[in-house]
Amino acid sequence: MREFKELRITGLNKYYGNKKVVDNFNLTIKNGEFVTLLGPSGSGKSTVLNCIAGLIPIDGGSIYIDDECLDDGKNFVPPEKRNFGMVFQNYALFPHLSVFDNVAFGLRLRKLPKEVIKEKVISALRMVHLEEHVNKYPRQLSGGEQQRVALARCIVMEPRVMLLDEPLSNLDALLRIEMRYELKALHERLKITTIYVTHDQQEALALSDRIVVLNKGKIQQIGTPEEIYSYPSNLFVANFLGFRNIWEVKILKLEGDNVAYIKFGSVNLKATLQDKYKSHIRNIFENNKRAYISVRPEDIEIGEGLENNIEIKIEVIEYLGHHKQFWGVTSDGINIEVSKESNISLEPGDSVKIWIPPERILIFSEED
Ligand SMILES: Nc1ncnc2c1ncn2[C@@H]1O[C@H](COP(=O)(O)OP(=O)(O)OP(=O)(O)O)[C@@H](O)[C@H]1O
Numbered sequence: 001m002r003e004f005k006e007l008r009i010t011g012l013n014k015y016y017g018n019k020k021v022v023d024n025f026n027l028t029i030k031n032g033e034f035v036t037l038l039g040p041s042g043s044g045k046s047t048v049l050n051c052i053a054g055l056i057p058i059d060g061g062s063i064y065i066d067d068e069c070l071d072d073g074k075n076f077v078p079p080e081k082r083n084f085g086m087v088f089q090n091y092a093l094f095p096h097l098s099v100f101d102n103v104a105f106g107l108r109l110r111k112l113p114k115e116v117i118k119e120k121v122i123s124a125l126r127m128v129h130l131e132e133h134v135n136k137y138p139r140q141l142s143g144g145e146q147q148r149v150a151l152a153r154c155i156v157m158e159p160r161v162m163l164l165d166e167p168l169s170n171l172d173a174l175l176r177i178e179m180r181y182e183l184k185a186l187h188e189r190l191k192i193t194t195i196y197v198t199h200d201q202q203e204a205l206a207l208s209d210r211i212v213v214l215n216k217g218k219i220q221q222i223g224t225p226e227e228i229y230s231y232p233s234n235l236f237v238a239n240f241l242g243f244r245n246i247w248e249v250k251i252l253k254l255e256g257d258n259v260a261y262i263k264f265g266s267v268n269l270k271a272t273l274q275d276k277y278k279s280h281i282r283n284i285f286e287n288n289k290r291a292y293i294s295v296r297p298e299d300i301e302i303g304e305g306l307e308n309n310i311e312i313k314i315e316v317i318e319y320l321g322h323h324k325q326f327w328g329v330t331s332d333g334i335n336i337e338v339s340k341e342s343n344i345s346l347e348p349g350d351s352v353k354i355w356i357p358p359e360r361i362l363i364f365s366e367e368d
Pocket residue numbers: 016021039040041042043044045046047048199
């Protein structure tokens with residue numbers, strides 16, 4: 001495998017007709033990193049991946065591996081010369097070839113000796129736990145097994161970079177989790193630089209060294225799973241990562257540099273500001289920008305707290321196994337979603353006291 005230090009994507013733009021579907025995408029990926037492009041349908045994830053693969057032409061910017069230019073609009077290395085491996089959602093196996101032959105296909109094109117091919121294919125199949133299926137055909141395999149063949153076919157080529165486009169999305173829920181584990185274990189072992197596309201936040205959090213959140217072709221945030229989950233940089237990322245309660249509010253005053261008082265309907269809330277957001281919130285307050293707060297449903301407590309007490313009337317309850325989702329409304333007509341353990345027994349129509357821990361409130365402006 002040819003070693004490299006980094007894959008650099010700079011100022012990447014892509015248009016379809018007049019529509020800019022990738023807008024100034026900048027990302028440097030270190031050798032061995034697992035980076036996920038996360039975003040809703042249509043946010044441009046696959047387009048970025050296909051540009052990196054060389055499958056579609058770019059309309060600006062450049063893609064380099066160290067000082068080797070793969071694409072800058074003028075110089076172009078075709079996909080088959082990049083030594084990148086791709087795995088898609090639909091597996092794309094050859095139906096008329098056995099598992100062995102599917103995995104051996106690329107190595108045969110490289111005209112490697114028969115024994116070497118056999119050794120590499122068996123070793124790749126072993127890595128994805130399919131060694132006893134070598135002689136089967138894709139139709140005789142489950143979806144998860146077929147996806148493993150696709151992975152084996154990719155890793156057997158010892159690619160410099162693996163590009164995975166929603167590889168688990170055709171699998172059922174249980175298999176997804178199992179394959180997620182397999183993928184992670186495989187990456188731990190082989191450390192192949194990987195770019196993974198998904199719209200599933202759990203998958204992104206579980207697998208990645210870093211996550212790139214995309215919306216409408218623009219990068220919203222780049223960070224480790226912990227950073228993205230705990231310190232979303234705007235409302236979009238917060239919402240995508242599970243902050244369901246988003247309310248427009250007025251910031252009444254700032255106290256010191258780490259407390260904000262907020263008008264929330266007819267009650268005032270206190271928010272303690274985390275370091276990362278302090279200057280940002282001062283900017284919102286001083287420039288009188290439209291402010292929003294956001295709270296995870298699981299961070300809201302039922303009962304009476306020291307501050308931020310609110311009363312809600314429960315409208316709908318969803319039983320979700322290990323937790324229940326409560327949908328309530330305040331006397332000011334503000335909807336609130338609360339997620340708690342299933343043993344809490346409340347009925348629709350009940351009035352219940354809740355409180356929001358001040359350190360669990362994030363504040364954003366509209367333009368973030
Ligand atoms: N060949 C094409 N011609 C025209 N528009 C396209 C083409 N391919 C993609 N688009 C548009 O580009 C935008 C980004 O699409 P892309 O497939 O990259 O998004 P995505 O985030 O991967 O979404 P999904 O998860 O649904 O695959 C979308 O608005 C899509 O409709």
